[in-house]
Amino acid sequence: MIRVRAGELVFAVTTAGAGEPVLLLHGWPQTAYAWRHVVPLLADGFALVAPDLPGFGDSSIPADGYDKRTVARRVRALMHELGHDRYAVVGHDLGGQVGYALAAQWPDEVTRLVFVEAGIPGLGRSIDAANPLRGGSWHFGFNMVPDLPEALVSGRERTYLRFLFLRDEIGLVETAAIGPADLGVYADALARPGALRGSFGHYRALPQDIADNRRLAATAQLPMPVLVVGAAGGVGLSWLDTVTEAAQHVTPVLVDGSGHYLPEERPAELAGLIREFLSKENT
Template sequence: MAAMVSGFSPIRVRLPGHVINCVVAGQGPAVLLLHGWPQTAHAWREVVPLLADRYTVVAPDLPGFGASSRPDGGYDKRTVASTLARLMAALGLARYHLVGHDVGGQIAYPLAALYPESVRSLTFVEAGIPGLGDSLAAANPLTGGSWHFGFNMVPDLPEFLLAGRERGYLEFMFRRDTVGLYATGAIDDAAMDVYARALAAPGAVRATMGYYRALPIDIADNRELCAAGPLRVPALVVGARHGVGLGWLDTVQEAVADVTARWVEDCGHYVPEERPAELARLLTEAWQEGDSGDE
């Protein structure tokens, strides 16, 4: 697998039942960056260097993605969250800021709910919490959501239809959801190659679609976690003007007591690649006060 972040060599961390491929960079308070679908940790390639001068940044390939292992199951977000908590413990990072883009945001909520002593702050980038608020309508193509939720959830069919056509599917998705994809070079041919090779690897379509196929489990889990009461960790919701925007904001407000929302203008869904400097600025501004005097 190609280098995830230029200038930083990935490491492989062995956990029970998993091998997690990740970049660890910088020093200071820890930050865990969770990418979305259909990407890998390569999505953070421009953000990591902007944060690494002040933070210890961890950017893993999620289980099933990139060069991380692809187990047969366990892609419900609660299980993935537990794996990532073990990853941070293995790295010796007891407390950290948590940032999730897209599917990564769906993992971030149960991680913060199950391990509140570890999570210092919670950021959803173009993401929310399935099962809460109006999230079911947001994911339903009949009510304005994206058709790919249903397609990706169908057993076996994506594996069959995408075999040998992975790059075409990715190009369609990135072109649809990115502002000026080719004009800005936000996701250039080299990045597309990284994502296409990752999705074409044996078992990768099955594994990555597992995150969608687990949504019924996630919905039940999230409702159970939310019923225990709102999280007290500060949360930031970042929406792109030409992406999902703040359509999932109500789901976070239902689950977290202290929520702030910010817009990113002239940007599509893939904020870490389209507007990395602005995203890094929003994150560091949100973290600045809480970082003072901490480890």
């Protein structure tokens, strides 16, 4: 991993391989470490760029700018700094939200877009995901509360993460996929000064993201091919309607035997799906 200055931020980035550039965006509450099994499986055919998103890992933790339009602009600056003007984007969880903001603002740069256990807040029925009374997850509201989550989670990062990874809904199916050492990597990253604020900042920006996403989707649909990969033990294809509302050419795939953390639970299967999708001729 290297650190690269791009615009006003410094990104911690894993790069590997050669060929068509592919940007790999991790989800919450993780880092680029989540792609550790996928990168070696794709490096023989693609130039991979896997950054820690702003506010995560060893990347900068800015004071603001966690709305996904701004995060996308900052990630785009990183790709340009690395010499990539056209590239595919693969986003897991939160990374898919950033991927949409990137593709919607700069559709001439993003050749293909892959959502992995991800969707677009504000579109379709996504608002239910943040409402526990309608089957959604409690953590959306908790993470959005000012200040309190930092006070409660600080010093208990490992406990919080372990609960999230092992929860009954949207947790791991393959529990060994994120073992004690892996949990330690994520807990250490979240314990870095300012990291909790940066992590929760992505959730506190959701009202702005929802408004932005609705404007972007109403302006134009995504023209590039889009793949939506869901896990039967995770979000599945429950966010598919949000993507079909925003894109013209959408292919859905459901992976059995995995929870929400597909890059770690089913890396070979996910890498195969990504490779096949990126290698297809445009239709």
